[in-house]
Structure formats: structure tokens, C-alpha cells
Amino acid sequence: MNLDRRNFLAGSGLAAVGAALPIPRPGLQKDGPAARNPNGGPGAKLAAVPFHGAHQAGITTPAPPAGCFAAFDVTAEHRAGVIELLKVLTSRARFLTAGGKPHDLGTSAPPADSGTVGPTVPADGLTITVGVGSSLFDGRFGIHDRKPIHLTPMRPFPNDNLDRAQTGGDLLLQICAGSPDVAIHALRDIAKHTRGGMQLRWRIDGFIAPPRPSGTPRNHLGFKDGIANPNVSSNLVSRALLWVQRDGKEPDWAAGGSYHVCRIIKMFIEFWDRVSLEEQEGMIGRKRDTGAPLDGYREDDIPNYRDDPNGLVIPLDAHIRLANPRTTASEYSRILRRGYNYDRGVDLNGNLDMGLVFNCFQRNLQTQFEAVQKRLIGEPMIDYVSPVGGGYFFALPGVRDQSDWYARGLFSA
Amino acid sequence: MRTPAFVLAALLGLGTTLAPANVAAAPAHVTRAGAAPRPLQPSDLAPALRKYRHYVHGKVDALVPAVRALRARIGAGDRAAAEEAWLEARLIWLRIGQDNSAYGVFGDLGQRIDGTAAGHDGGVRSAKFTGFHRVEWDLWRRHSLAAARTDSAKLASAVAALTHVSLKKAIPTDVDGASGFVLRSHEIIEDAVRDSLSGNDEYGSGTALASVTADVQATRKVLNLLAPLIKQRRAHLVAKARHDLSRLTAVARTGRHHGHWTAIKALSRRQRQTINAAAGQADERLAPIPDLLRIGNT
Numbered sequence: 001m002n003l004d005r006r007n008f009l010a011g012s013g014l015a016a017v018g019a020a021l022p023i024p025r026p027g028l029q030k031d032g033p034a035a036r037n038p039n040g041g042p043g044a045k046l047a048a049v050p051f052h053g054a055h056q057a058g059i060t061t062p063a064p065p066a067g068c069f070a071a072f073d074v075t076a077e078h079r080a081g082v083i084e085l086l087k088v089l090t091s092r093a094r095f096l097t098a099g100g101k102p103h104d105l106g107t108s109a110p111p112a113d114s115g116t117v118g119p120t121v122p123a124d125g126l127t128i129t130v131g132v133g134s135s136l137f138d139g140r141f142g143i144h145d146r147k148p149i150h151l152t153p154m155r156p157f158p159n160d161n162l163d164r165a166q167t168g169g170d171l172l173l174q175i176c177a178g179s180p181d182v183a184i185h186a187l188r189d190i191a192k193h194t195r196g197g198m199q200l201r202w203r204i205d206g207f208i209a210p211p212r213p214s215g216t217p218r219n220h221l222g223f224k225d226g227i228a229n230p231n232v233s234s235n236l237v238s239r240a241l242l243w244v245q246r247d248g249k250e251p252d253w254a255a256g257g258s259y260h261v262c263r264i265i266k267m268f269i270e271f272w273d274r275v276s277l278e279e280q281e282g283m284i285g286r287k288r289d290t291g292a293p294l295d296g297y298r299e300d301d302i303p304n305y306r307d308d309p310n311g312l313v314i315p316l317d318a319h320i321r322l323a324n325p326r327t328t329a330s331e332y333s334r335i336l337r338r339g340y341n342y343d344r345g346v347d348l349n350g351n352l353d354m355g356l357v358f359n360c361f362q363r364n365l366q367t368q369f370e371a372v373q374k375r376l377i378g379e380p381m382i383d384y385v386s387p388v389g390g391g392y393f394f395a396l397p398g399v400r401d402q403s404d405w406y407a408r409g410l411f412s413a
Numbered sequence: 414m415r416t417p418a419f420v421l422a423a424l425l426g427l428g429t430t431l432a433p434a435n436v437a438a439a440p441a442h443v444t445r446a447g448a449a450p451r452p453l454q455p456s457d458l459a460p461a462l463r464k465y466r467h468y469v470h471g472k473v474d475a476l477v478p479a480v481r482a483l484r485a486r487i488g489a490g491d492r493a494a495a496e497e498a499w500l501e502a503r504l505i506w507l508r509i510g511q512d513n514s515a516y517g518v519f520g521d522l523g524q525r526i527d528g529t530a531a532g533h534d535g536g537v538r539s540a541k542f543t544g545f546h547r548v549e550w551d552l553w554r555r556h557s558l559a560a561a562r563t564d565s566a567k568l569a570s571a572v573a574a575l576t577h578v579s580l581k582k583a584i585p586t587d588v589d590g591a592s593g594f595v596l597r598s599h600e601i602i603e604d605a606v607r608d609s610l611s612g613n614d615e616y617g618s619g620t621a622l623a624s625v626t627a628d629v630q631a632t633r634k635v636l637n638l639l640a641p642l643i644k645q646r647r648a649h650l651v652a653k654a655r656h657d658l659s660r661l662t663a664v665a666r667t668g669r670h671h672g673h674w675t676a677i678k679a680l681s682r683r684q685r686q687t688i689n690a691a692a693g694q695a696d697e698r699l700a701p702i703p704d705l706l707r708i709g710n711t
Binding site (some may be wrong): 058091156157158159160162268269270274275276347348349350351382383399 | 514529531532533534597599600603606607610612613664676677685686690692693696698700703704707
């Protein structure tokens with residue numbers, strides 16, 4: 001609360017401290033100052049992220065604090081309808097990510113914009129990353145023979161507990177921004193403009209915490225999450241691990257896209273909080289305070305498994321060791337992670353429903369994400385986490401310019 | 414389920430030399446005046462483990478005829494009687510106090526006996542979904558005695574395999590066995606909260622609260638066996654934990670009327686809150702036990 005006594009008194013015209021509050025007469029008493037977040041000023045807004053390019057934004061661009069993940073099913077009934085949908089989606093995303101003044105429709109219609117982010121839409125680092133699910137290629141739209149070769153429905157791994165109501169979808173919109181209101185404003189705007197063409201299937205919001213106290217942000221388990229990512233700023237690495245290439249196997253239109261795995265991973269945080277720190281650290285393979293691997297000092301230290309072949313320092317079944325054993329072969333299974341913490345209410349057993357919206361991007365679903373996930377089957381962590389939804393999507397190639405639209409290559413002859 | 418690797422490291426005195434980062438965060442061992450038992454060795458837990466094995470043996474022996482009775486009632490075409498027999502048999506399994514996961518002491522067999530449909534492609538229609546919950550699904554949801562006949566036969570063969578498991582190997586008296594057993598003191602009720610009170614392992618019978626009472630019985634057994642060691646380290650913990658467990662049983666039983674249990678989803682909010690409070694409190698109380706009884710700890 002930011003109740004400033006001096007301003008309050010001055011504003012209400014009360015001179016004597018301690019005087020009884022007079023019965024206010026209309027127009028006499030000013031409103032008190034509202035409580036405001038001191039960090040919420042205009043200076044906190046992020047710059048616009050360029051919308052046009054060979055690749056979509058929201059993959060290698062820095063992940064801003066607010067994330068909204070919305071899976072839709074296409075309700076448009078034929079090829080022309082889905083093309084129209086994708087064109088509208090493109091133009092809305094183009095406008096929203098740049099920011100600006102919404103059209104003024106005058107007084108003859110409801111307002112064009114919800115107004116939730118003010119009269120001028122701020123860009124605030126907004127990115128809208130569109131992915132397509134395998135169900136889009138089911139024959140409704142004449143593109144069944146153009147599916148990216150590794151795109152399948154997300155089948156459950158042995159430790160999953162997938163809920164159909166929050167799994168799959170024809171399209172996934174990953175909407176990220178500097179603040180949650182900007183992300184949800186974008187979702188609301190897009191839904192308004194595509195009402196007949198697609199309908200929400202499931203959605204989940206997430207956030208990235210500020211560094212505590214520094215370095216990689218922490219997840220709800222209290223551990224720094226997402227420390228080790230491949231160096232995709234290297235062209236060589238991003239071609240090998242991230243972007244689908246025109247390689248004669250994938251359909252040509254898919255080049256420049258990337259497979260997007262989105263998994264809603266519930267965390268049983270009450271149970272986790274009742275586990276000793278040493279056990280927690282043994283399961284993860286890192287120190288909780290610094291994020292350093294158990295054989296290191298700093299979070300960016302590379303674990304040295306060769307000197308610890310029996311797992312006396314970093315257990316053989318520690319999460320980081322199974323996920324990335326740091327062998328020559330495992331280098332080719334690395335994934336680009338971009339996780340968001342989620343927190344959404346209460347379970348029947350009275351526990352908090354929280355976890356991680358796990359996102360990773362890669363060139364090949366099977367040899368990267370699935371290979372990593374198979375190594376993790378039966379890891380000790382599975383007692384404390386439960387993947388409950390999400391899906392496999394193909395993040396489309398970038399929208400090149402003003403005349404381009406999402407998936408134009410997919411629908412061109 | 415947690416790896417015992419750190420226990421090994423601690424036991425061998427390797428933790429601090431191999432892991433420099435451990436130094437700063439090494440937990441302070443508070444020694445209480447007059448009560449400073451020597452570091453715990455696996456051998457200190459061996460008598461408890463042997464008694465627990467004997468207990469498990471008895472439960473497995475009781476499980477065989479209970480599943481036989483279930484099959485007989487299914488065979489006789491009496492669904493109501495079959496449902497009763499199903500619950501009776503499943504509660505015997507739960508009183509063993511072991512996780513049904515692939516990494517539990519019975520490995521994949523635990524999963525075959527009491528696994529859920531989660532993690533199987535096709536869910537309840539998957540052929541890998543077997544055991545008590547599969548038969549539950551057949552009886553309560555599909556109303557199919559024919560399906561229950563096939564699936565209870567599979568359950569019986571998994572239970573028969575259980576009788577051939579070497580309990581000496583499954584529940585060894587070494588570091589692994591000792592630290593795994595100590596963890597059961599709180600993990601059984603943790604599993605009850607996560608899997609049963611969440612409604613997650615519900616396949617039609619609505620008997621999650623009955624299963625919670627069986628989980629309490631299993632926890633009591635583990636607690637009783639560990640009680641002397643716990644009491645040396647924290648005098649009043651066992652009594653308080655027993656009190657919490659009694660409370661949990663009492664409130665879980667409020668979900669039982671005329672021999673029928675109320676499903677979690679059908680409870681009133683107040684009832685659920687009362688049960689969740691009791692279970693959560695028991696979990697919080699039991700949570701320090703694995704640390705108190707860590708091998709190598711005083």
C-alpha cells in the first residue's frame with residue numbers, strides 16, 4: 001500500500017493532523033493515490049521484436065517474463081478458409097508485435113480494440129510464434145502429403161499422465177511479452193479476429209521469474225532451470241540442431257521452421273518441499289543455491305562425468321546427467337529450451353497446481369527431444385513431476401515480408 | 414524415489430573431497446546434549462528390515478487367496494460380491510506399503526499389479542493397463558464381468574509371480590535397502606495425497622478413502638519398526654506422528670456410509686478440506702524421518 005499520509009491530508013483539505021474525517025461532500029474530496037508498482041513505469045517496456053524474418057521470433061529471441069500458450073483447433077471447413085485464417089492471423093500478429101494505434105471504427109460499432117493496454121498498443125517485446133500440429137494435416141485441407149516428416153501426435157511416455165483435454169491441437173500460439181497484460185491482450189485480439197476460423201482447445205499462462213539473485217531464473221522446485229542450452233548463436237549449431245533445412249527429406253516449405261515441443265509439466269511442490277536438500281540436489285545434479293553442477297562452483301561450469309564414472313558426486317540417474325550426458329553422441333540430441341513457470345489454482349487434494357510449461361525447439365523431434373526424454377524414463381525426479389498435457393507442433397518458417405503470411409509455402413503449389 | 418548415491422558418498426566420506434561445492438552448504442549436524450547416538454549404519458536397520466520382510470511375506474500370502482476369491486465371485490457372475498472382494502484384495506496389497514511404480518521394490522511387477530492407465534498409449538484401452546485398476550474399470554465402469562474375468566486372471570498371475578520374488582533381494586539390508594525403507598515412512602502417505610486424494614487413481618470404485626486407511630496402516634507398520642531409532646533422535650516425533658495418522662484414519666472413515674465409500678469428487682468441500690488437512694499434516698510430520706535416519710547421520 002502506498003498511502004501517503006501527507007498527500008492524503010493535503011488532498012482532502014484537512015489541515016489539522018488527527019482531525020476527524022468530515023463526511024465527504026461530493027466534489028470536495030480528491031481520490032487517494034493508488035498503490036502502484038514502482039517498476040511498472042513506461043521505462044519497463046521492452047522494445048519491439050522484428051516480426052519479419054527467415055525464422056519466427058520467440059525461439060532464439062530472449063524469453064520475456066510473460067508467456068501465454070494457446071492451442072487452437074481449426075474450425076474453418078476448407079482450404080480457402082484455413083488460408084484466410086492464416087492471413088488474418090499474420091496481419092494481427094504483424095500489427096500487435098509492432099504496436100501502434102488500433103483502427104478507429106467510429107461510433108457505429110463496438111471499439112476495435114479491447115483497450116486493456118491503453119489507447120496505443122505497446123509492443124513490449126511481444127512475440128507470437130505459430131506452430132502447426134499433426135492434426136492439421138489430416139486431410140481436411142488438402143495438405144496431408146506436406147506434413148513435416150517428424151511431426152506426430154504427442155504420445156505418452158511411461159511417466160506421463162496426459163489429459164486429452166489439454167493435449168494436442170491444430171495450432172499452437174506461443175505469445176510472449178514483457179508483461180502479462182500485453183500477452184493476454186494479444187490473445188484476445190487474435191481470438192476476436194479469428195472467431196469463426198479457430199477455437200481454443202486449451203491454454204496455459206506462465207512466467208519467467210527474475211534472476212534470484214543472479215543468472216538463470218528458477219523454477220518452482222527452487223532450482224535454476226534452463227542453464228545448459230546449445231549455442232544457437234553459432235550458425236553451425238543452429239543449422240544442425242534448431243532449424244529444419246532444405247535437405248531433400250523434409251518438405252521444402254518447412255525449411256526455416258523448427259519442431260516445438262510444449263509440455264505442461266505439473267510439479268508436486270508440497271511433496272518436493274518435504275524432501276531433504278541433499279536428496280533434491282542428488283536428483284537434479286546441481287546445487288540449489290548456485291545452480292552449479294555438484295562437481296563445480298558456478299552455474300555455467302560443465303560437469304565432468306569422465307572423472308565421476310560411478311556417480312559418487314553427480315549420481316548416474318541425476319536429471320542433468322541423464323538429459324545431457326555430455327558425450328559426443330549426446331551433443332546431437334541437444335534441445336533449445338524456453339520454459340515458463342505456471343501457477344493455476346488448487347487441486348482436489350488441496351495442493352497448489354503449479355509446474356513448468358516446458359518448451360523446446362529442435363530440428364528433429366525423434367533424435368532430439370524424444371531421445372532425451374527416453375533417457376529420462378524412470379529418473380528419480382518422476383515422483384515429483386507429472387507431464388499432464390501439451391503437444392508436438394511445427395513452428396512455421398518466418399514471415400518474410402509485408403506480402404508474406406504464415407505457412408504460405410505450405411499452401412502454395 | 415531417490416538415489417542412494419549421496420548416501421554412499423557420505424558413507425565413504427567422499428562427499429566433501431569430490432564435491433568442493435558441497436562444503437559451503439554442508440548441513441550442520443546439531444548434536445543434542447545427552448543424546449548423541451553414533452552414526453547410523455545399515456546394520457542398525459537390519460532387524461527392522463527383516464521384520465518388515467516378514468510382514469510383507471504375510472501380506473503376499475494373504476493376497477493370493479484374496480485374489481482367488483475375487484476371481485471366484487467374478488466367475489459366479491455376482492458383480493456386487495466381486496466389487497467387495499476387489500476392495501478387500503486391493504487393501505491387502507496397499508497394506509504392504511510399496512510403490513506401484515517400475516522403480517518400486519517389486520519393479521515392473523508392482524506396475525502390473527496396481528498401475529494406472531497413465532503413461533500407456535491408448536490409456537484404459539491399452540493392453541499394458543493391467544491389475545487392480547483394470548479390474549476396477551471392468552467392474553464399475555464397463556460393467557463387464559467377461560472383461561473382469563480375463564483381467565482378474567492376469568492380476569492373479571502377477572500376484573503369483575509376486576510370491577516368487579525373493580524378499581531378501583527386493584528388500585536388502587544394505588545401504589540401498591535401508592535408505593529405501595526409511596523413505597517409505599513418509600512416502601506412502603505422500604503417494605496417498607498425490608495419487609488417491611487427487612482423484613488420479615480413481616477408476617470407478619470411489620474407494621480412494623478406503624485406500625488411504627490402508628496406506629495409514631502400512632505407514633504405521635514402517636513407523637513402528639523405526640520407532641526405537643527415531644525416538645533416540647527426536648523423542649516425541651513418533652507419538653505425534655501416530656496421533657496424526659489416527660486422525661487421518663478417523664477423517665477418512667467419515668467417507669464411509671453403510672459399507673460404501675464416497676468418491677473424492679463427491680465429497681463436500683468441507684469434507685475434502687478436513688481430510689486434506691489431516692493427510693497434509695501427517696506428511697509434514699513424517700517428512701523429517703528420512704533425514705533423521707540417514708545412513709551416516711548421528
